[in-house]
Amino acid sequence: MSDCVFCAINAKQAPASMVYEDELCMVLMDIFPLRPAHVLVINKRHVQYVRELTEQERNHLFATANKVSQAMIVLLLSVAY
Structure with missing residues (x-):
């Protein structure tokens, strides 16, 4: 997608x-x-919508x-103390 910043x-x-x-x-x-x-x-x-992800992509994305x-x-907890 040429105008997508994430693709770039x-x-x-x-x-x-x-x-x-x-x-x-x-992850950025x-x-x-x-x-x-x-x-x-x-x-x-x-993809435009999460529903367009394959099952593997969706599972990996949410696990990550x-x-x-x-x-x-x-x-954040280590920095707070």
Whole structure:
């Protein structure tokens, strides 16, 4: 998708502060974070709706989001104390 910023990031045509990346998804810092450690978990294959993801992509995306959120909680708790 030529006008999709996330496709441009995936193609390395746009900069991003990448937290994690694998063959199916990428996790990057939001450029306008609402809270500390606000990240975006993005599927690499362009789709408009989550329902368009394959079962494998959807399961992997949500498993990755869960792992990242758990890591962020540990990080934020360690900084708070």
